[in-house]
Amino acid sequence: MRxxxxxxxxxxxxxxxxxxxxxxxxxxxxxAACADRARLLRPKDAxxxxxxxxxxxxxxxxxxxEECFQAARLESPKDADVHRLIAVAWLRGxxxxxxxxxxxxxxxxxxxxxxxxxxxxxxxxxxxxxxxADTLMERAWILDPSDWQNCILFGRSALRKARRDAAxxxxxxxxxxxxxxxxxxxxxxxxxxxxGAEPN
Amino acid sequence: MRAxxxxxxxxxxxxxxAAPLPGLASFDExxxxxxxxxxxxxxxxxxxxxxxxxxxxxxxxxxAYLAALDKPKAEAVFRExxxxxxxxxLVLRLIAQAWLKHGYKSEALExxxxxxxxxxxxxxxxxLAGADLAEVGLVNEAERYMAVMTLLxxxxxxxxxxxxxxxxxxxQRKKAATWFARAASLKPNEEKLFLELSRIFAETQSxx
Numbered sequence: 001m002r003x004x005x006x007x008x009x010x011x012x013x014x015x016x017x018x019x020x021x022x023x024x025x026x027x028x029x030x031x032a033a034c035a036d037r038a039r040l041l042r043p044k045d046a047x048x049x050x051x052x053x054x055x056x057x058x059x060x061x062x063x064x065x066e067e068c069f070q071a072a073r074l075e076s077p078k079d080a081d082v083h084r085l086i087a088v089a090w091l092r093g094x095x096x097x098x099x100x101x102x103x104x105x106x107x108x109x110x111x112x113x114x115x116x117x118x119x120x121x122x123x124x125x126x127x128x129x130x131x132x133a134d135t136l137m138e139r140a141w142i143l144d145p146s147d148w149q150n151c152i153l154f155g156r157s158a159l160r161k162a163r164r165d166a167a168x169x170x171x172x173x174x175x176x177x178x179x180x181x182x183x184x185x186x187x188x189x190x191x192x193x194x195x196g197a198e199p200n
Numbered sequence: 201m202r203a204x205x206x207x208x209x210x211x212x213x214x215x216x217x218a219a220p221l222p223g224l225a226s227f228d229e230x231x232x233x234x235x236x237x238x239x240x241x242x243x244x245x246x247x248x249x250x251x252x253x254x255x256x257x258x259x260x261x262x263x264a265y266l267a268a269l270d271k272p273k274a275e276a277v278f279r280e281x282x283x284x285x286x287x288x289x290l291v292l293r294l295i296a297q298a299w300l301k302h303g304y305k306s307e308a309l310e311x312x313x314x315x316x317x318x319x320x321x322x323x324x325x326x327x328l329a330g331a332d333l334a335e336v337g338l339v340n341e342a343e344r345y346m347a348v349m350t351l352l353x354x355x356x357x358x359x360x361x362x363x364x365x366x367x368x369x370x371x372q373r374k375k376a377a378t379w380f381a382r383a384a385s386l387k388p389n390e391e392k393l394f395l396e397l398s399r400i401f402a403e404t405q406s407x408x
Contacts, residue, residue, distance in 0.1 A: 018384040018397075023377040027401040034398035041391035048395055058402040092402070168232035175227045185247035186260055188232075192240045193267035194301075 032059035039068075046076035047085060054089035065089065073105075080106045080113035084120045091127040100132065107139075114143040118150040122157040130163065141173065148174040152187045159196025167196070240268035248277070255285035256294060263298035274298070289315045289325025297332050309341065316348060323352050327359040334366035339375065342366070346379075357383040361396055368404045 018037070023030065035055035042048055053068030069086045076082045083106035090099035103120055110116065117140035125133035137154045144150075155170035171188050178184050190199075232239055244264035251257050258281035265274035278295045285291040296311025312329045319325060330345035346363050349356065364379035380397060387393045 018381065018388070020377045020381040023380045023384070023397075024373060027404065031398045031401035034394045034401065038391045038394035038398060041389060041394065048391070051395060051399065055398040055402045164233050165229075168229045171232040172227060172229045179227075180250065182247045182250035182254075182257065185243045185250065186257055189240055189243035189247060189264035190260060192236055192243070193264045 028059040031055040032061055032064075044071075044075055046072045046079060046082045049075065050082050050085035050089065053086065054092060057089050057093040057095075065093075078109045080110035080116035081119070083109060084116050084123065087120060088123050091123060091129075096129075099127075100129075103132070103136070107136075112143055114140045114147065114150065117143070118147075118153055121154055125154070125157045125161055125163075128161075130161070130166070134166065137170070145173070146177050148177040148181060148184045149187075151177065152184065152191065155188070156191040156196045159191055160198070161196070167191075237268040237270075240264045241270065241273075244268075253284065255281040255288060255291045258284070259291050259294035259298065262295065263301065266298055266302045266304075287318045289319030289322030290328075292318065293325045293328050293332070296329065300332055300336060305338075309338075312341075312345070316345075320348065321352060323349060323356065323359070326352065327356070327363065331362050331366040334363060334372070335369050337370045339367070339370065339372060343375075355386055357386045357390070357393060360386075361393065361400070365400050365404070368400065 018034075022033075032055055035052040038048065039052050049068045049072035053065040053072065056062075056065035056068060069089070072082050072086065083102050087099045087102035087106065090096075090102060103124070106113070106116060106120060117136050121133045121137035121140060124130075124136065133154075140150055141147075151170045151174035155167045155174065158164075158167035158170065171191075174184055174188065227242075231242075241264070244261040247257055248261050258277045262274040262277040262281065265271075265277065278298070281291055281295060292311060292314045296308050296315070299305075299311055300308035312333065315322065315325050315329055326345050327349045330342045330349060333339075333342035333345065342363075349359060349363075353359075360379045360383040364376040364383070367373075367376040367379065380400075383393060384397070
């Protein structure tokens, strides 16, 4: 019965054509419409739910976003990356307190998730939270000082925020971790070549 | 006397070799915080010394040399990369992209042209060329590559999305919508497509 009701409610969305004219419309509304559509097709994937929430937040639909975040947390409560994605959504929406709460949740549910910590540190840095980013990155590094890729990732993001000293620290750590790794040297060179811009 | 002289000469040479050789910089924090060009050259040199025969690395090292404003060195490694893999579209694209990123438009267009001449069925290289060119606003040239791409694979919805995104970054909303619609018509029930579209619209609002 409930399923039938859901399907009936979803009918207008399915029948909504995503044609050229529609796709030229208001980007915020399009972000939400596409998220709606994706959610109908895949309603239970925690990471995707977190991302739908991000689009709803961007479209100004906060209640719907929070509902998605809650559903994401329920689906995968111990997945650090889900909490990070929720944090990114709040960061994009300029909601500092909510973002930092999600980052804190991320560390609590999986205190050893070094890759999620690194990505979250990059996200924090990208949105101007340098101090919090440094602290979190330090924590990721302590978990595995030999992980040169994470050092590069963070160093690169420091470069794009014009934090040359912070970048230098992490590139130096990367080179100490694996001095004979050609991919590492190449990655550092390209980070400087691109001024730390996000790779395509 | 001769033996003593020889000993002094040997000692003197040994002393010289103990001094740091050019290029063997100490890769500490101070070095990475220092002169950007020196960092670029040294890291690219190091990557090259560790993997001197890999065409993709050579092409990327060339990009670093270009960023360090060392054009002759960049050209030399691009030549070497091309000699090693003359028919690899992805290597040719890396070289062209390096030129494009540093503002050498004619070299870039010539480089992308080589993909169509030498590896015209490489869908990835052709579509990446289209996206690279679209992102910097060379829309007519970009569309030429996507036309080739479409002939190779008319169902490549992910590549159509990628191209649409590049057009959006360049501020070409109408053209982007055409490619998005094309992708959506191919996969109307693909959640990844709609998620990606939602991401694209959420992230590129500022350029619209």
